Amino acid sequence: MTAYAEQVLDALGDPTRRAVLKRLRGRARSVTDIAAGLEVSRPAVSQHLKILKAARLVTDRAEGTRRVYALDTRGLEAVRRWLDGFWDETLAAFKEAAEREAAKERKT
Amino acid sequence: MTAYAEQVLDALGDPTRRAVLKRLRGRARSVTDIAAGLEVSRPAVSQHLKILKAARLVTDRAEGTRRVYALDTRGLEAVRRWLDGFWDETLAAFKEAAEREAAKERKT
């Protein structure tokens, strides 16, 4: 559950992988097409795509001998939920602290 | 701008650092207090806190001889904006592709 979100964050914690995702904004691309816009070799891109796919940040479909990759929103949604949960708990803590403070005020 | 968001994502791309953040949910804690709940040494926590602070994911204030760290929402907000931007561009691309498809349909 939250372990999946951590996997996504690990996947997003690499500049090259983020560059791959950026390159997928707009249209789906083949592996060589993705690698053409980057400074790393095509096999390196393949390895990153494997990780991104496991994190559900990309999907792939076969198109003849080529493999076309596209963005998968599920990974991004997982990060959003993780973020929301974090923020909610932070706010709850602030609220609780404020109430504790108010109770202390009342005593004095 | 977007470079800052990348810095935050890099900071979030480590399990120990995420554990530190989780430990800061709820209440602010001192360094030794944070390290007490983790499996790494206190100096290791200090090094991570330095990175988290640079990414504006935590803030620190001196309290006597102790240093109390708390969550900083700015880093999380930056990730949220990064996510939103990504999602918007993806949706825009989908919309554009759909319109192109519709135009092609009209011709036939």
Next chain:
DNA sequence: ACTTACGGTAAGTGACGGCTTACGCAGAGC
């Protein structure tokens, strides 16, 4: 002033991760 608690930093080590080259396999076209 001495001691004690707390935390940042230096130095060194080990491992993990990202990259490259080389290879093998599948599908499309001649």
Next chain:
DNA sequence: GCTCTGCGTAAGCCGTCACTTACCGTAAGT
């Protein structure tokens, strides 16, 4: 069937990064 293109994987190298121990500065208590 042969070739050519596209992609994944294996093997290996190298850099980086997270971690440890040791040390030093600082603030508070006695």
